[in-house]
Amino acid sequence: MTPRHLLRRWLQQEDLNFLLTNRVPRLLLTRLMGWYSQIRSPLLTRCSIAVWRLFTPLDLGEARQQRFDSLHDCFVRELTPGARTVDPDADAMTSPCDGIVGACGRVEGTTVYQAKGFPYSLHDLFGAYGMAEPYRDGRYVTLRLTSSMYHRFHAPHDGRVEHVTYHSGDTWNVNPIALRRVERLFCRNERAVLHLRLARGHQPVALVPVAAILVASIRLHFLDVLLHLKYRGPNQMPCDARFTKGQELGWFQHGSTIIVFAPKGFTLCDGIEPGARVRMGERLMWVPAEGPRRQPGGESAGAADGPPSRGASTAPSAT
Numbered sequence: 599m600t601p602r603h604l605l606r607r608w609l610q611q612e613d614l615n616f617l618l619t620n621r622v623p624r625l626l627l628t629r630l631m632g633w634y635s636q637i638r639s640p641l642l643t644r645c646s647i648a649v650w651r652l653f654t655p656l657d658l659g660e661a662r663q664q665r666f667d668s669l670h671d672c673f674v675r676e677l678t679p680g681a682r683t684v685d686p687d688a689d690a691m692t693s694p695c696d697g698i699v700g701a702c703g704r705v706e707g708t709t710v711y712q713a714k715g716f717p718y719s720l721h722d723l724f725g726a727y728g729m730a731e732p733y734r735d736g737r738y739v740t741l742r743l744t745s746s747m748y749h750r751f752h753a754p755h756d757g758r759v760e761h762v763t764y765h766s767g768d769t770w771n772v773n774p775i776a777l778r779r780v781e782r783l784f785c786r787n788e789r790a791v792l793h794l795r796l797a798r799g800h801q802p803v804a805l806v807p808v809a810a811i812l813v814a815s816i817r818l819h820f821l822d823v824l825l826h827l828k829y830r831g832p833n834q835m836p837c838d839a840r841f842t843k844g845q846e847l848g849w850f851q852h853g854s855t856i857i858v859f860a861p862k863g864f865t866l867c868d869g870i871e872p873g874a875r876v877r878m879g880e881r882l883m884w885v886p887a888e889g890p891r892r893q894p895g896g897e898s899a900g901a902a903d904g905p906p907s908r909g910a911s912t913a914p915s916a917t
Contacts, residue, residue, distance in 0.1 A: 612775050619771040620780070624811045628769045631812040635669040643668055656746040673749055674817075674849045684752075684844035684879035688798060690867065692843065693882045694805055695751040695856050697741030699874040700777070702866060705736045705859070712740070712784055713777040720859070722785040723806060725765050729793065732802045733859045739870060739882060741856045742772065745812075750849040751856055752878050753841040754803065755885065757796040762818065762835040764790050764825050772810040772855045784808050784857065790816050790825055792847070798885055804859040807850065818848040844879055858882065 643666050650656055650669075658664060662676040685692050701711045708720040708730050720730035743749060767788040770780055777783055788809040795802055807816050816825040820839030841847065863886040870882060 615773070615775050616771075616779060619773070619811060620776055622811075624769045628812050632815060635673060637669075638667045640665065640667055643672065647672060650745075654744065654746040660748070675748070676750070677748060682748075682844075682877055682879045685881050687881070689885055689887065690881040691754045691796075691803070691858075691860070691864070691883045691885050692752075692879050693741065693876045694754050694847070694858065694878065695741055695743060695749075696747045696877050697743050697856065697875075699870055699872055699876060700740035700742050700774070700855075701872065702739040702870060703737065705733055705738055708734050710738050712782075713774065716777065716781055716783075718782045718785050722782060723789070723857075724791050724804070725763055729763070729791070732861050733804065734862070736859060736861045737864045737866060737883060738860070739858045739866065741858065741876070742774075743850065743854055743856070748878065750878075751805070751807065751847055753794075753843055753845045753847055754805070754858065754882065755796045755798060755843050756841070757794050757798075757803075758841065759792055759820060759837055759839040759847070760795050761793040762790055762821060762837060763793075764833045764835070767809075769809060769811045772808060784855070788825075790818070792818075796885065801861060801864075801885065803861075805847075806857040806859070807848075808855040808857065809850070810854040816848060816850060819846065 646669050647656065647666070658672075658675070660677045660681040661672075662678050663671075666672040666675070701713060705720070709717050710720065711717050720733055724730045765788065768786045770776055770783050770787055772783065772787070780786070784806070790807050792805040792807070793802065794805065809816065818825070820837060821835060860883055865884045867881040867884060870876070876882065
């Protein structure tokens with residue numbers, strides 16, 4: 599076994615992983631990483647990427663550029679044209695990002711789960727009572743981006759962003775180990791709530807990018823601010839940013855989590871269940887038909903129903 603495999607196996611021990619990634623000065627380390635990642639030095643960047651690869655299977659084969667002047671440039675890298683395709687089916691809402699599916703399924707009233715036995719309230723997550731109501735008894739999918747993944751996120755369907763709410767907060771790790779130990783973790787961490795309105799049926803959808811340790815910075819193309827730990831407001835930002843399916847909305851500075859919420863009537867696509875890996879542009883949820891609705895065949899907490907199973911598409915590529 600190579601030293602790299604030994605190191606990764608060592609860090610997979612739950613108690614040690616939780617200690618090293620949470621019982622540390624999280625905010626200070628996050629600010630230091632933000633500063634360090636902006637240092638423009640190709641040599642330092644190459645050395646940093648080599649160290650990074652000791653901890654994670656970083657693959658830059660799809661990156662538009664192969665040489666980076668800073669770690670920040672590597673974190674927010676764009677992909678080569680055609681690296682992702684966006685499913686063209688108007689009935690399908692697609693994944694906004696690459697990710698690993700965590701907790702998903704039905705919203706129980708306004709309660710969802712970050713892990714088994716660890717519920718949290720949409721009112722706490724959104725920070726305002728009324729804003730959570732459209733998703734009562736709806737559907738949700740938690741998408742975790744690891745540090746080695748593509749960190750940009752995209753529009754899941756045609757429509758517009760109507761409002762953004764920003765919440766400053768902590769930077770707990772958001773890996774499965776922490777989600778099983780820290781109650782209401784997503785409600786504690788820094789996050790933004792993007793309120794979308796789909797062109798199809800004018801349905802509301804919410805995307806909630808949640809920051810984490812070493813990550814706390816979110817850039818949205820349609821707002822002229824960088825949302826980060828030192829941002830002091832305004833926290834409520836009405837807007838009217840129109841987008842098309844697959845269009846880039848913004849990025850994380852490193853990697854974290856995006857939670858997708860949809861109202862009652864949406865259903866999860868086949869294969870969307872805890873542990874599944876999805877790529878940006880693949881089918882995530884079925885959008886209710888504007889006319890007579892097709893009849894699904896029943897759904898479990900992590901399973902899906904609706905039209906034929908998820909698969910590859912030949913839609914225009916998105917980068």
